[in-house]
Amino acid sequence: MSQLTTASQTVGPYVTIGFAPSVVVDLAAAGVSGERITVAGRVIAAEGKPVNDAVVEIWQANAQGKYAHPEDAQDKPIEPGFRGFGRCLTDAAGRFRFATIKPGRVPGPEGVAQAPHIVVTVFMRGLLKHLITRVYFPDDPANTQDPVLNLVPAQRRATLIARRAPGDKSALEWNVILQGPEETVFFDF
Amino acid sequence: MNKPTEECVVGAVTGYRRPYFDTQPPYAYPAYRSTLKRAPTQPLVFLPHTLSEVTGPVFGYADVQPTDSDLTRQHDGEPIGERIVVSGRILDENSRPVAHALVEMWQANAAGRYRHAVDDHDAPLDPNFTGAGRVLTDGEGRYRFLTIRPGAYPWRNHYNAWRPAHLHFSLFGMGLVQRLVTQMYFPGDPLLEYDPMYNSVPDDRARRRMIASFDWESTLPDIALAFRYDIVLRGREATPMESTRS
Numbered sequence: 001m002s003q004l005t006t007a008s009q010t011v012g013p014y015v016t017i018g019f020a021p022s023v024v025v026d027l028a029a030a031g032v033s034g035e036r037i038t039v040a041g042r043v044i045a046a047e048g049k050p051v052n053d054a055v056v057e058i059w060q061a062n063a064q065g066k067y068a069h070p071e072d073a074q075d076k077p078i079e080p081g082f083r084g085f086g087r088c089l090t091d092a093a094g095r096f097r098f099a100t101i102k103p104g105r106v107p108g109p110e111g112v113a114q115a116p117h118i119v120v121t122v123f124m125r126g127l128l129k130h131l132i133t134r135v136y137f138p139d140d141p142a143n144t145q146d147p148v149l150n151l152v153p154a155q156r157r158a159t160l161i162a163r164r165a166p167g168d169k170s171a172l173e174w175n176v177i178l179q180g181p182e183e184t185v186f187f188d189f
Numbered sequence: 190m191n192k193p194t195e196e197c198v199v200g201a202v203t204g205y206r207r208p209y210f211d212t213q214p215p216y217a218y219p220a221y222r223s224t225l226k227r228a229p230t231q232p233l234v235f236l237p238h239t240l241s242e243v244t245g246p247v248f249g250y251a252d253v254q255p256t257d258s259d260l261t262r263q264h265d266g267e268p269i270g271e272r273i274v275v276s277g278r279i280l281d282e283n284s285r286p287v288a289h290a291l292v293e294m295w296q297a298n299a300a301g302r303y304r305h306a307v308d309d310h311d312a313p314l315d316p317n318f319t320g321a322g323r324v325l326t327d328g329e330g331r332y333r334f335l336t337i338r339p340g341a342y343p344w345r346n347h348y349n350a351w352r353p354a355h356l357h358f359s360l361f362g363m364g365l366v367q368r369l370v371t372q373m374y375f376p377g378d379p380l381l382e383y384d385p386m387y388n389s390v391p392d393d394r395a396r397r398r399m400i401a402s403f404d405w406e407s408t409l410p411d412i413a414l415a416f417r418y419d420i421v422l423r424g425r426e427a428t429p430m431e432s433t434r435s
Contacts, residue, residue: 003282003421006398007213007390009372010221011357014303017321018295018357022252046226053307059245059365069244071202071364085246106240109201119241119365126223128214128389130370132236152234179230186229187236189366 008129013053015123016089025088027060027100029081034063034101039135039162041175042094043122048180050094054124056176058086058098058135060117065104074107102137108147115142115149122176131186135174136161152185159184204238205366205423206282214389221385222346238366245365248291250325258324260296260336268318270299270337274407274415275373279330279360282424286330287367293359294322294334301340301354310342335413341380353380353387360420367422374400375416 011019028034039058043051061067061084066076068084084103088096100118108114115136122131136143138161143149149157159182165171177184216228236242261268275294279287297303297320300312304319320339324332339354355372362368374381381387381400390396398421407415 002424003280003284004392004395004398005208005212005282005423006369006371006420007395008369009214009357009386009389009399011359011370013307014295014297014305015357017303017305017319018293018359021257021321021323022291022293049226051227059241061241067240067244069247069364071244072240083246108239109237114239114241117241121365121368123370124227126221126227128216128218128221128224128386130368131229132365134241148236148239151237156231178227183229183231185231186233188233189236189238189242 010125010128011055011123013125015053015055015125019055019087019089022087023089024086025098027058027082027084027086027098032062032079032082032101035170036099037102037170037172038097038099039118039172039174040095040097041173043090043096043124043176044094044178046179050090050092051124051178052090052092052094054090054094054096054122054176056088056090056096057121057123058100059119059121060084060100061103061106063101063104065106065113067106105142110147112145112147113142115140115146117146117148120176132189133176133184133186134160135172137172138162138164156185202238202240202243204243204426205364206426208423211391212395214391218385218389221389242366243364245363245368246361248325248361249289252291253323253325258322258332258334260318260320260322260334263319264317266317268298268315268337270315270318272335272413273338274333274335274404274409274413275356275401275418276331276333276404276407276415277417277419279326279332279362279420279422281362281367281422285424286326286328287360287362287422288326288328288330290326290330290363291361292324292326292332294336294356296320296336296356297339297342299337299340301342312340312342338375346385351380351383353378353384358418358420360422362422369420369422371420372399373418376400376403
């Protein structure tokens with residue numbers, strides 16, 4: 001039997017009422033293993049205009065490359081204090097910021113391990129359905145073999161790779177650009 | 190929870206079915222004007238469902254309080270308006286319940302006003318109503334809220350534009366690609382036919398699935414009327430072993 005899927009609708013301009021109770025911008029409790037990083041950036045619409053009413057959600061594995069989810073059957077530990085989920089509401093300048101750990105590599109299609117990445121979901125007024133994209137890490141040698149990154153046209157791949165902030169190795173910068181020549185790659189999921 | 194079988198290859202995952210033709214709105218929908226400034230203009234890249242997409246955040250009873258699902262009791266006094274029960278089941282396309290999943294809901298008050306700094310509609314705020322609820326589905330995918338029937342309100346999309354009364358629903362499902370944000374509408378609302386958001390969904394049956402039904406059996410005598418709203422999330426592709434016909 002097959003039911004018809006419910007249609008998506010926009011979160012609208014008042015999404016903070018519903019989403020504020022579950023804001024998580026600091027993903028890793030004290031004691032969680034891995035390289036501590038921050039991922040920060042802006043959500044930008046047409047003509048460079050900041051989006052001050054967006055919600056950015058992230059989902060990632062822990063430093064060992066294990067998702068805190070029953071379907072991840074790898075023989076690796078789940079870490080208490082790390083769910084792997086973050087949610088940030090953008091500020092007046094369209095900014096978001098997460099403090100987390102760099103995820104490990106997770107299995108990919110046909111036995112090829114994926115490069116470390118964070119899955120990003122974006123909601124806002126004016127989006128009738130959410131967007132899904134990914135952030136990868138700069139200079140990670142695994143990027144060249146990543147089965148998903150390699151599906152992206154080469155000239156657009158850079159939109160999915162964060163940059164290191166000057167002077168701070170642990171700070172990564174990455175923007176969500178909705179339209180224009182630098183438009184972020186979004187996935188058909 | 191089924192244990193993975195021995196021949197199961199770690200990393201080989203069964204993905205979710207893609208949305209059926211015309212059951213989801215497009216990103217760019219000119220009648221809803223702000224989509225044109227925010228919809229992607231470059232082609233989307235097809236994303237295979239890997240372990241990163243079939244997993245997703247897991248929530249538990251520790252994440253919600255029992256009072257989170259009763260929006261009429263979040264303040265000292267009672268909110269103004271018509272009390273309603275809104276309940277239903279979260280299922281997937283294969284009719285399997287989506288159990289222990291987080292449901293978030295938010296809405297305007299009975300006068301059609303949101304408790305939000307951006308909402309300047311000239312209608313009263315209600316000091317006893319926040320308009321936000323959360324609940325975890327039970328083992329059968331059931332959820333239930335007690336709230337106030339929201340009012341319609343004007344918006345500036347076009348001349349004399351009014352949103353039909355609605356509740357916003359956010360669902361996490363069991364995996365990232367089941368994530369859904371939608372709106373619940375009320376049966377018989379004359380504003381639906383004028384609403385660009387409702388009408389952005391091309392398929393008529395898919396549109397009507399967003400309309401709740403009056404639910405006599407869930408009414409609370411002397412207290413509240415009731416509406417039933419079932420939500421269907423994407424279902425799994427059949428695994429190769431389950432299906433030999435394709």
